[in-house]
Amino acid sequence: MRYGTRALLSKALLSLLLMAACGAQAHFQELIPSTDILTAETGNTLALSLKFTHPMEQGPVMSMAAPRRFGVMGPRGQEDLIDRLRPGGTDGKRTFQATYRAELPGDYIFFVEPAPYWEPAEGVMIVHYTKVIVDAFGAEQGWDQEIGLPVEIIPLVRPYGLWTGNLFRGIVKQDGKPVPFAAVEVEWRNDGSVTPPSDPYITQVVKTDANGVFSYAMPRSGWWGFAALLEGDTPLKSPDGDSVPVEAGALMWVQVRDMR
Incomplete structure (x- = not known):
């Protein structure tokens, strides 16, 4: 079998795995x-909560290893905040918290690169590069900057x-380039007030267009997560030492409020 054929089969296999993941609980x-x-x-002090979970289903929570990167891009440029992370726990699973004071x-733009998470049910290592943006004191400048993840x-x-x-x-990018026709999973961070009537209501799925752009109208107040699931560039080792594909997720969180 030629290398090009093996590469195509590898990509096809990962695509099938990611499609199967869309039908299962979404991480x-x-x-x-x-x-x-x-x-x-x-005031100017923020508390930040980091948790790896299934938000619409309110769990289960998966234990997080220490993140590889945690930082913020702000008026003073990029800051490394890894030393501000403090471990916590939910349902006996490891989570993290941090505080930050916005001086200007x-x-x-807060971001995290978590340690790879092994998901045996899907046969992939999961790395979700995640962002959330906070405006301080009405400046409204810098929200569209790229971190370069x-x-x-x-x-x-x-x-x-x-x-x-x-x-x-939003536009989904990989290695700085737009990704056409990528699947984007969307979930609401359930506060317990909604019970999905069946599985398709748990995770909404949209796709980017030919320019890598997606859109979604958020029907309820609260936090919404957007997750574009892509193939990582380099395979990683599973706990058993096997070379396995990587689900590289581009995630972003936004909050909406009811108009009253």
């Missing part, structure tokens, strides 16, 4: 701040100050 790396807009009334007006969602709509029903649009 989402959460990176949730205490607010998405800092004002004089809220501007937009703060291997896979990344760039918002085409200001990702805060959103009303329920607003249309969110």
